[in-house]
Amino acid sequence: MATDHELRLRERLTRLRGLNLLGGTRLSAELEKLQRQLERIQAAPTDEEIWRSVELARHQDRPYTLDYVERLFEDWVELHGDRGRADDAAVVVGIGRFEGRTVALIGNQKGRDIKERTKRNFGMAYPEGYRKAMRLMELAERHGFPLLSLVDIPGAYPGVAAEQHGQGGAIARSQALMSRLGVPIVTCVIGEGGSGGAIATALADRVLMQANSIYTVISPEGCAAILWRDAAEAKKAAAAFKPDAVHCLELGVIDSIVPEPEGGAHTDPDEAARLLGEALRDALDELEPIPADELKRTRRAKFRSLGVYA
Amino acid sequence: MSSRIDVSIEHRNVPEPPGKKHPNTCPACDSHYRDDELEAALWVCPHCGHHFTMRARTRIASLADEGSFSEEAADLRSEDPLDFFDLRPYTERLAEAEMKTGLGEAMVIGQAAIDGNGCELAVMDFSFMGGSMGSVVGEKFSRACDSAAQRGVPLVSITASGGARMQEGILSLMQLPKTVCAVEDLHDAGQPMISVMTHPTTAGVLASFASLGDVIVAEPGALLAFTGPRVVQQTTREKLPEDFGLAEQNLRFGHIDAIVPRPELRAYVTRLLRLFGPNGD
Ligand SMILES: [Zn+2]
Numbered sequence: 314m315a316t317d318h319e320l321r322l323r324e325r326l327t328r329l330r331g332l333n334l335l336g337g338t339r340l341s342a343e344l345e346k347l348q349r350q351l352e353r354i355q356a357a358p359t360d361e362e363i364w365r366s367v368e369l370a371r372h373q374d375r376p377y378t379l380d381y382v383e384r385l386f387e388d389w390v391e392l393h394g395d396r397g398r399a400d401d402a403a404v405v406v407g408i409g410r411f412e413g414r415t416v417a418l419i420g421n422q423k424g425r426d427i428k429e430r431t432k433r434n435f436g437m438a439y440p441e442g443y444r445k446a447m448r449l450m451e452l453a454e455r456h457g458f459p460l461l462s463l464v465d466i467p468g469a470y471p472g473v474a475a476e477q478h479g480q481g482g483a484i485a486r487s488q489a490l491m492s493r494l495g496v497p498i499v500t501c502v503i504g505e506g507g508s509g510g511a512i513a514t515a516l517a518d519r520v521l522m523q524a525n526s527i528y529t530v531i532s533p534e535g536c537a538a539i540l541w542r543d544a545a546e547a548k549k550a551a552a553a554f555k556p557d558a559v560h561c562l563e564l565g566v567i568d569s570i571v572p573e574p575e576g577g578a579h580t581d582p583d584e585a586a587r588l589l590g591e592a593l594r595d596a597l598d599e600l601e602p603i604p605a606d607e608l609k610r611t612r613r614a615k616f617r618s619l620g621v622y623a
Numbered sequence: 624m625s626s627r628i629d630v631s632i633e634h635r636n637v638p639e640p641p642g643k644k645h646p647n648t649c650p651a652c653d654s655h656y657r658d659d660e661l662e663a664a665l666w667v668c669p670h671c672g673h674h675f676t677m678r679a680r681t682r683i684a685s686l687a688d689e690g691s692f693s694e695e696a697a698d699l700r701s702e703d704p705l706d707f708f709d710l711r712p713y714t715e716r717l718a719e720a721e722m723k724t725g726l727g728e729a730m731v732i733g734q735a736a737i738d739g740n741g742c743e744l745a746v747m748d749f750s751f752m753g754g755s756m757g758s759v760v761g762e763k764f765s766r767a768c769d770s771a772a773q774r775g776v777p778l779v780s781i782t783a784s785g786g787a788r789m790q791e792g793i794l795s796l797m798q799l800p801k802t803v804c805a806v807e808d809l810h811d812a813g814q815p816m817i818s819v820m821t822h823p824t825t826a827g828v829l830a831s832f833a834s835l836g837d838v839i840v841a842e843p844g845a846l847l848a849f850t851g852p853r854v855v856q857q858t859t860r861e862k863l864p865e866d867f868g869l870a871e872q873n874l875r876f877g878h879i880d881a882i883v884p885r886p887e888l889r890a891y892v893t894r895l896l897r898l899f900g901p902n903g904d
Binding site: 322469472477482489492509515516528530539541550554556612620622623 | 792808878
């Protein structure tokens with residue numbers, strides 16, 4: 314079924330074709346561009362498929378960071394606290410053995426039952442969570458451990474104390490620190506990559522997304538509430554801003570897509586972990602021979618090239 | 624429950640419009656002024672000291688030595704990578720913003736001198752789509768960092784933004800790491816960044832380059848928050864402190880260095896530029 318988007322493109326195309334090419338080359342370039350867009354969206358996920366990704370990314374049985382740690386790491390030691398004022402349970406950090414090497418890991422963590430969900434603040438980090446992550450980044454740098462980060466956060470926590478403790482500044486400084494590290498960094502979005510809360514720990518040499526995860530500047534509901542003035546239009550909003558892995562790959566925001574078991578990661582967590590482990594290992598193998606200075610330079614250059622303008 | 628939270632957005636963190644008041648009527652004390660009266664007072668209410676929103680070009684004129692400003696990247700324009708359409712197409716919103724503001728985007732950058740001290744300016748304009756940060760704002764800021772680094776001068780950033788430009792989807796989020804990396808490259812080149820946060824500096828801009836200044840100052844009463852008061856109130860039902868998210872609270876909690884009233888800003892920035900500049904200058 315044709316999407317609204319596709320219909321609009323077709324309409325514009327027909328209208329442009331109807332004009333005698335008065336604009337000359339400019340107009341025909343525009344025609345070509347529209348034609349290309351049309352071909353692309355026919356191959357891209359449909360609005361329905363995008364919404365399915367949103368639902369799977371938020372599925373209550375979807376594996377979380379610690380589910381993967383337990384399947385992929387040996388000798389895992391979880392570390393706690395930001396060395397300042399708190400231990401944010403929405404962010405898990407630690408060191409462990411992964412495929413024969415010691416790595417440092419940062420991951421967002423949601424809760425399984427209502428008690429754990431409350432304890433982990435539904436996965437929404439405070440500034441203390443980002444300071445905890447930064448402490449791990451420094452540890453990784455000091456000892457030359459590669460850094461892995463698993464992103465699964467609806468968004469940074471919007472609360473009074475979070476603001477008073479400097480939510481915006483913490484997210485900015487966490488990114489800045491990642492841009493200075495000389496060790497390889499690999500990030501994978503394993504569920505919700507929610508806005509500033511996600512990018513805080515995602516400034517990596519390789520950014521991966523699981524096939525049914527989403528990466529967003531704003532939640533579909535939030536976007537719908539603002540632009541459509543109705544949170545119930547979330548599906549339309551998601552179709553418009555395209556948070557799915559395929560579109561993120563196409564826009565150059567991620568480097569590759571990690572496959573999931575048929576039906577989503579929650580249908581077979583062991584297989585999901587195996588596929589994720591393979592992707593993380595391949596990325597690390599590629600990055601480890603690269604000298605620190607070059608890693609850092611290339612990482613910054615990659616992020617500095619993101620954007621589309623004329 | 625993920626529907627509860629949201630953060631980096633264009634309008635949401637912006638304070639309620641002050642009723643249907645005329646833009647030249649002071650929202651704090653109701654005094655009304657002509658354009659030229661406010662212009663002469665740097666858009667600060669002569670009666671109560673309220674800081675009105677200042678347009679980017681007016682700001683530049685108020686800081687830079689006369690004739691010293693040389694704009695860069697003025698012709699950069701947003702594309703519409705997602706062919707974004709909500710109730711209206713993004714391209715239409717862009718065209719309208721350009722007509723309304725006479726600006727190509729929500730940021731103006733260029734070389735300048737302030738009291739004889741060379742610097743690079745990156746100034747945001749809230750009138751252009753709420754000062755939201757999309758690909759062009761990110762690219763302009765990034766180029767401002769490079770221009771400062773190449774010429775060996777400090778960067779003075781002046782922000783006014785509701786957050787990320789939703790209509791550019793994930794690419795607008797990517798302007799956070801992009802501008803962060805640009806500041807880091809500037810720092811590696813040995814140059815400082817002075818960040819001046821004006822009302823409002825929120826969400827994506829606060830969570831990226833604006834917070835990375837070597838020195839961070841704010842205008843009195845400016846809202847500086849990752850999530851604005853209305854959303855925090857709606858989501859958490861917490862009782863908000865009187866000065867929630869304002870510059871004054873941020874100073875108290877240690878997030879900024881000073882609150883500098885607009886009439887004193889030029890002298891304050893000049894002093895910093897001299898201190899960061901080469902010895903003996
Ligand atoms: Zn007043």
